[in-house]
Amino acid sequence: MTNQHSPALARRGVLALGLTAGVGLVGARSAAAATSVSYSYQRQQTQSWCSAASSRIALTAKGRTPTQASLAASLGLSGGSGLQDPLAIARVLSDRLGIAGNARRYRFRQPAAGTLKATLHQHVRTSIDAGYPVVINMNQVNGDHYSAGHYIAIVGYRAGDYKIADPDEPARNGVWRDEDSIVLWNKLNRYTAFGG
Structure with a gap:
């Protein structure tokens, strides 16, 4: 494109200004618009407990620190198998927080094909703004594939990015990943978020 006012050229101009000022693109993206919750990270204790570990991350944001074993029992994890009922996460989180009967509680979400990006964006903002991480399947x-699925927590957001806590890999705790990658990596359109 030869248009001198193209978005790509404008971004390059902003980047050049940022580099000159010693800010850079990373500094510009991580500026004021980021919103995160405080939480306690713990790596999953067995290969099949990612749902329990991610649920624990979500609960620690509200001061609850259950064991992964107790959450695994509540989620119905047994015999080395992973989560069989994706609705269980919303039920267990709401029960453990004492909000099960409330209009605003954790809810399982599975938006229609093609709507995941917009719906997830809306629910992440609502959930994180209220202080509740999102648990997503x-x-x-990154480059790790999970044929049976894998649960992580979304603990923050900023323009175009989500902050994740992956219980399978400590190097992916508290790191930012772009929204498009999170949507691409969520083939079943499943997540659990707080809200009405």
């Missing part, structure tokens, strides 16, 4: 995180 992934088929991939």
